[in-house]
Amino acid sequence: MLLRLKIKNFLSCYDEVVFDMFPNIEQKNFQHHIYNNMEVPILKQAAIYGANGAGKSNFIKAVTFLRNFIIRKNFLKSINLNDYLFQLTKEKSQTIFFEIEFFHREEYYIYNVKISKKEIYEKLSNSGIGKADDKLIFERKGTNIISPSIQNESLVKQLLSKNPRSSLIPLNLQFPVLDDDKAKHIYDWFSKKMEIILSNSTIPALIKLLSQEQQLLSFANKVFESVGVGIDEIKIRNTPLEKLIKKSEDAELNQIISIDSLQKVSNIVQFQDNRNLLNITIQEGKKTVQELLFNQIGRDGYRKAMKISAQSDGTVRLLTLIPALWRAMNEGKVIFIDEIESSIHPCLMFELLRFYANNNSNGQIIFTTHITQLLNQQELVRPDEIWFVEKSEGNTKLYSLSDFKLQNTSNIENGYLDGRYGAIPVIDEISIE
Numbered sequence: 001m002l003l004r005l006k007i008k009n010f011l012s013c014y015d016e017v018v019f020d021m022f023p024n025i026e027q028k029n030f031q032h033h034i035y036n037n038m039e040v041p042i043l044k045q046a047a048i049y050g051a052n053g054a055g056k057s058n059f060i061k062a063v064t065f066l067r068n069f070i071i072r073k074n075f076l077k078s079i080n081l082n083d084y085l086f087q088l089t090k091e092k093s094q095t096i097f098f099e100i101e102f103f104h105r106e107e108y109y110i111y112n113v114k115i116s117k118k119e120i121y122e123k124l125s126n127s128g129i130g131k132a133d134d135k136l137i138f139e140r141k142g143t144n145i146i147s148p149s150i151q152n153e154s155l156v157k158q159l160l161s162k163n164p165r166s167s168l169i170p171l172n173l174q175f176p177v178l179d180d181d182k183a184k185h186i187y188d189w190f191s192k193k194m195e196i197i198l199s200n201s202t203i204p205a206l207i208k209l210l211s212q213e214q215q216l217l218s219f220a221n222k223v224f225e226s227v228g229v230g231i232d233e234i235k236i237r238n239t240p241l242e243k244l245i246k247k248s249e250d251a252e253l254n255q256i257i258s259i260d261s262l263q264k265v266s267n268i269v270q271f272q273d274n275r276n277l278l279n280i281t282i283q284e285g286k287k288t289v290q291e292l293l294f295n296q297i298g299r300d301g302y303r304k305a306m307k308i309s310a311q312s313d314g315t316v317r318l319l320t321l322i323p324a325l326w327r328a329m330n331e332g333k334v335i336f337i338d339e340i341e342s343s344i345h346p347c348l349m350f351e352l353l354r355f356y357a358n359n360n361s362n363g364q365i366i367f368t369t370h371i372t373q374l375l376n377q378q379e380l381v382r383p384d385e386i387w388f389v390e391k392s393e394g395n396t397k398l399y400s401l402s403d404f405k406l407q408n409t410s411n412i413e414n415g416y417l418d419g420r421y422g423a424i425p426v427i428d429e430i431s432i433e
Contacts, residue, residue, distance in 0.1 A: 010085075049370070196336045204276055220323075314345065
C-alpha cells in the first residue's frame with residue numbers, strides 16, 4: 001500500500017510536490033473507500049486532474065523512474081540524467097529527489113534517494129508513521145554505508161565502487177551484503193506489488209495470462225457482461241497447430257507457426273495493432289494455437305464468436321485495464337494508470353471505476369484522467385481522492401481537493417470546469433488574421 005510520495009527536480013516538478021493516500025477525517029462519505037485494518041487509514045483510489053501539459057504524465061513518469069531505479073541495477077547507465085532534470089531555470093539543480101512511504105508485509109517503510117551525476121544517496125528505514133522514530137535499515141552515500149545489519153563493510157564498499165550508479169537494493173538481491181531480508185522485501189514490493197499502465201500500454205501475453213488464470217478470465221467476463229458493450233462472454237479457443245497450418249492462408253501466420261522455436265521457449269505470440277492475435281504453446285505434449293474469441297450479440301439475439309482483430313480500440317484498452325483492476329482487488333497491488341479513459345467512453349469508465357470502488361479489494365489504483373463526470377462526490381469519489389496538477393512558470397504544483405472548503409451539496413464538476421479549483425487549461429480564442 002502506498003502512503004506518501006514526494007518528488008523534487010524531476011521533469012516539471014521543480015519544487016517539491018507531495019502526494020498521499022491519507023483520508024481526510026472530516027469527510028464522512030464513502031467510508032468503504034478507506035482501509036481501516038491498518039495503524040494508519042489509507043484510501044483505495046485517487047484521481048489526478050489537470051490541463052494538458054500540466055504534469056499529470058510526469059507524475060506517472062516519476063513513479064516509473066523510481067521503480068526502474070530500484071529494480072534495475074543498470075538503469076541509470078541506460079539513460080541521460082539531464083533529460084529528467086527540471087530545465088526551465090538558469091540555475092539548474094543537478095539532483096533528483098524522491099521519497100516514498102509504503103506498507104508491505106505488515107511493516108511500514110520509508111525510502112528516500114537523491115540522484116545526481118556525482119553520487120547516489122539513499123536511505124531505507126522502517127517508518128514510525130509519526131508515532132515513533134524511524135528505524136534505520138541502511139543509509140548509503142556514494143560508497144559509504146551505515147547499517148545495523150551489514151555483514152562486511154569492506155565488501156559493500158567494493159560492491160558500490162564497482163556499481164556507483166546503482167541502488168543498493170537490486171545489488172543486495174544479487175550479492176547479499178545486508179543481514180536483513182527487509183531490503184529484499186523492498187525489491188519485492190517495487191517489482192511485484194507495483195504496476196504502471198501508460199496510455200499506450202499493451203499486454204502481448206494476454207491470451208497466456210487469461211488461459212492460466214481462470215479466475216481472472218471469469219472476472220473479465222463479469223465486467224464485459226455488466227458494461228454493455230455487446231459482449232457477453234470471452235473464451236479461449238484451442239486448436240491443434242497441425243490443423244491450423246492445413247487451413248491457414250495467412251502467409252505471416254504460416255511463417256510464425258512454422259518456426260520450430262517451441263523447442264526453446266514455451267510460447268510464441270503473434271501481436272499486431274496492439275492486439276494479442278494468438279498464442280502458440282504446448283499442451284499435453286502437443287503444439288496448440290490459442291485465440292481469444294468474443295461472443296458478440298447481434299440482431300434478434302444472434303450471437304457470433306469474433307476474433308480480437310474485429311474488436312474496437314476501446315475493447316482492447318478495457319482488456320488492458322481488467323487484469324490491473326483484478327490485481328488491485330485481489331493481490332494487493334498498487335496500480336498507477338496514465339489516462340485511464342484512453343479509447344474508453346466516459347460512461348463506461350465511470351461504471352468500471354464504480355465497480356472497483358464498491359467491491360472488496362486490498363490494493364490501490366491511482367490514475368490520471370480528464371473525465372469530469374467522476375468528480376461528482378455524491379456518486380463515486382471522496383474529495384480527498386481527487387488531486388489537481390497545475391503548472392506555473394514551467395513548475396508543476398500538486399494539491400488535493402480536500403484542501404478546499406466544500407459543502408456536501410457542492411457540484412464539484414461544475415466548480416472545476418468554472419476554474420474554482422484551478423488545474424484547467426487557459427485557452428485564448430483561436431483566430432486566423
